[in-house]
Amino acid sequence: MLTIGAFAKACRLSPKALRLYDELELLRPARVDPETGYRYYAVEQLEQARLVAWLRRLGMPLARIRQVCALDGPAAGREIRAYWARVEAETAHRRDLAAFLVDHLTGTSSQKDTAMWELRYAALSDTGLVRPANQDTAYAGARVLAVADGFGSAGAHASTAAVEALKVLDRETFPAGSVLNLLDDAVRGATRAVREAAAADKEAGTTLTAMLWTGSQLALVHIGDSRAYLLRDGELFRITHDHTLVQSMVDEGRLTVEEAAAHPQRPLLLKSLSGDGAAPSPDLRLQDALPGDRYLLCSDGLSRVLTDPDIERTLASVPDPEEATRTLVAGANDAGGPDNVSCVVADVVEAGHFRNL
Numbered sequence: 001m002l003t004i005g006a007f008a009k010a011c012r013l014s015p016k017a018l019r020l021y022d023e024l025e026l027l028r029p030a031r032v033d034p035e036t037g038y039r040y041y042a043v044e045q046l047e048q049a050r051l052v053a054w055l056r057r058l059g060m061p062l063a064r065i066r067q068v069c070a071l072d073g074p075a076a077g078r079e080i081r082a083y084w085a086r087v088e089a090e091t092a093h094r095r096d097l098a099a100f101l102v103d104h105l106t107g108t109s110s111q112k113d114t115a116m117w118e119l120r121y122a123a124l125s126d127t128g129l130v131r132p133a134n135q136d137t138a139y140a141g142a143r144v145l146a147v148a149d150g151f152g153s154a155g156a157h158a159s160t161a162a163v164e165a166l167k168v169l170d171r172e173t174f175p176a177g178s179v180l181n182l183l184d185d186a187v188r189g190a191t192r193a194v195r196e197a198a199a200a201d202k203e204a205g206t207t208l209t210a211m212l213w214t215g216s217q218l219a220l221v222h223i224g225d226s227r228a229y230l231l232r233d234g235e236l237f238r239i240t241h242d243h244t245l246v247q248s249m250v251d252e253g254r255l256t257v258e259e260a261a262a263h264p265q266r267p268l269l270l271k272s273l274s275g276d277g278a279a280p281s282p283d284l285r286l287q288d289a290l291p292g293d294r295y296l297l298c299s300d301g302l303s304r305v306l307t308d309p310d311i312e313r314t315l316a317s318v319p320d321p322e323e324a325t326r327t328l329v330a331g332a333n334d335a336g337g338p339d340n341v342s343c344v345v346a347d348v349v350e351a352g353h354f355r356n357l
């Protein structure tokens with residue numbers, strides 16, 4: 001048996017920490033002297049104590065460490081991997097927000113607002129071949145692009161309300177650099193509007209993936225499992241991350257991409273705008289635009305039916321945005337049209353280019 005001092009030295013935890021972990025039932029001494037109250041630890045406990053010390057250095061909360069310590073080696077390994085994946089996702093989200101703020105405060109975006117580019121755009125939403133009604137909403141304007149996929153009995157109202165709240169930004173010019181606050185306000189408005197629209201059904205709600213054009217950049221706001229893609233130099237990049245249970249399980253290494261595609265809980269959303277009153281924080285990011293860029297926003301009715309190579313092929317081969325949206329929707333319906341399908345296609349072009357044609 002080791003005294004608390006000797007044990008502390010051996011496992012690189014302080015006696016104070018060991019007393020706390022005892023109280024929290026994270027690491028109980030092997031024996032406590034009933035007379036003196038002194039704690040004694042067995043040599044075999046060193047391994048667990050060192051694990052606790054390492055997990056503390058990782059920044060893992062104590063409650064989670066207790067869970068990990070109760071597992072066998074492989075299960076504990078999976079739990080640590082899952083924890084770290086979540087930390088990295090959270091950090092990535094904050095990194096995007098930090099980049100957004102740096103850009104906003106240093107005025108990089110306002111200098112570039114003189115760029116003579118504009119959007120050429122089209123939006124299309126279709127019921128598909130199976131669903132009785134269309135609960136998706138798609139919108140494209142000179143400044144605002146949006147796709148929302150409603151669910152629950154008031155899903156159509158919810159998706160319409162969310163997009164209407166963002167359309168406000170399409171009506172007026174705004175000072176460069178204010179895009180972050182504007183989007184934040186718009187999403188708050190959308191959250192309130194969805195709550196009202198879904199008042200009768202707390203389970204109802206909507207996804208929202210939208211972009212706001214500043215003249216040289218596109219600010220993206222994203223919540224749920226609708227998606228945004230960028231086609232640049234003929235290559236397709238997905239620029240949103242699905243807020244779904246299966247995506248988080250893929251991130252954590254619990255599921256492969258193939259298993260996720262066939263998973264029964266595939267539609268389960270971790271984040272959405274919903275009638276339950278919660279206001280989960282959306283992903284925000286700023287995209288530098290280049291002439292020739294083509295953006296696609298779509299609901300899962302497209303991305304679950306067509307593969308990324310299918311989508312890339314259509315976007316790369318159909319120059320007109322309106323025709324591209326029609327071709328994509330037709331592709332989803334040719335494949336059975338199992339869900340409502342919506343897409344917005346927007347090209348970054350030189351201003352006046354279109355009018356001069």
Ligand code: MG
Nearest residue numbers: 149300301339
């Ligand atoms: Mg859908």
